[in-house]
Amino acid sequence: MPQLSASEFSLVYNAFSFTFAAMFATFIFLVLSRPNVAPKYRNALTLSALVVAIAGYHYLRIFESWQAAFVVNDQGAYVASGKPFNDAYRYIDWLLTVPLLVAELVAVMTIAKGKGWLTFRLATAAALMIILGYPGEIATTLDSNGNPIVDTGARALWGLFSTVPFIYILYELFVGLGPAIQKETGEVRVLLRNIRLLLFATWGFYPIVYLIPILSGGAQMTAGVLLAVQVGYCIADVAAKCGYGIMIYAIAKAKTDAEPEAMKIGAAAAVAGD
Numbered sequence: 001m002p003q004l005s006a007s008e009f010s011l012v013y014n015a016f017s018f019t020f021a022a023m024f025a026t027f028i029f030l031v032l033s034r035p036n037v038a039p040k041y042r043n044a045l046t047l048s049a050l051v052v053a054i055a056g057y058h059y060l061r062i063f064e065s066w067q068a069a070f071v072v073n074d075q076g077a078y079v080a081s082g083k084p085f086n087d088a089y090r091y092i093d094w095l096l097t098v099p100l101l102v103a104e105l106v107a108v109m110t111i112a113k114g115k116g117w118l119t120f121r122l123a124t125a126a127a128l129m130i131i132l133g134y135p136g137e138i139a140t141t142l143d144s145n146g147n148p149i150v151d152t153g154a155r156a157l158w159g160l161f162s163t164v165p166f167i168y169i170l171y172e173l174f175v176g177l178g179p180a181i182q183k184e185t186g187e188v189r190v191l192l193r194n195i196r197l198l199l200f201a202t203w204g205f206y207p208i209v210y211l212i213p214i215l216s217g218g219a220q221m222t223a224g225v226l227l228a229v230q231v232g233y234c235i236a237d238v239a240a241k242c243g244y245g246i247m248i249y250a251i252a253k254a255k256t257d258a259e260p261e262a263m264k265i266g267a268a269a270a271v272a273g274d
């Protein structure tokens with residue numbers, strides 16, 4: 001761990017705190033908003049609420065780990081405490097949330113048949129992408145002085161493997177789902193196109209962050225790189241989980257408004273105690 005100034009330490013500390021608050025608030029919003037959409041879209045909101053709940057929990061753990069990883073020295077600088085900063089929480093979080101994020105999107109779409117199979121393919125690819133990225137993320141080697149440094153070769157190789165399912169997901173979203181989005185009209189079509197772009201822009205951010213240690217020559221993490229990676233992932237997670245979850249709600253609401261009978265079926269079922 002590089003040495004940090006008080007303001008550098010606080011920047012990451014506050015970023016984790018903000019991200020936890022965003023996940024928590026989105027969770028409450030999604031749970032309270034469930035009755036506003038037709039029953040057939042409620043699963044999408046449930047999946048969305050699960051994503052932010054899982055991510056919120058992991059942010060709490062990352063937050064604790066960040067606090068424990070540093071101690072303040074006599075000069076007021078933050079130096080490594082000896083306890084490792086546990087970044088593996090992120091990958092465990094992604095392994096659970098990334099398949100749920102693709103499932104949310106399929107759940108809110110009108111696809112005549114094969115929804116389950118499509119969800120399975122996308123969720124499997126999403127999980128594979130994360131599993132294949134992890135060995136590269138933690139790959140280290142020793143420099144000529146025997147100090148651990150980033151193993152750029154292994155990082156690049158696993159990153160490449162991980163990119164294969166990533167490209168498959170993008171292919172399904174932009175080519176495979178095209179006809180289903182084309183069938184929608186008005187606001188729903190615009191929202192579906194926008195959420196696809198949001199997914200592309202936010203998910204594309206993760207492999208770029210992954211590349212930073214390779215591009216910086218595989219040296220040890222500097223304070224600048226550490227801060228960029230941590231704050232960068234926080235911003236990406238808020239957009240890819242909270243922003244995305246609220247857009248899923250907007251799509252479900254727009255679809256509900258476009259087909260009022262769907263809501264009535266739900267109301268009748270609720271009255272009947274179903």
Ligand SMILES: *C/C=C(C)/C=C/C=C(C)/C=C/C1=C(C)CCCC1(C)C
Nearest residue numbers: 133159162163166203206207210240
């Ligand atoms: C909420 C968390 C999300 C949406 C995480 C998404 C993560 C990715 C899209 C990660 C992709 C990666 C590659 C495509 C190659 C390099 C390794 C990864 C795992 C960073």
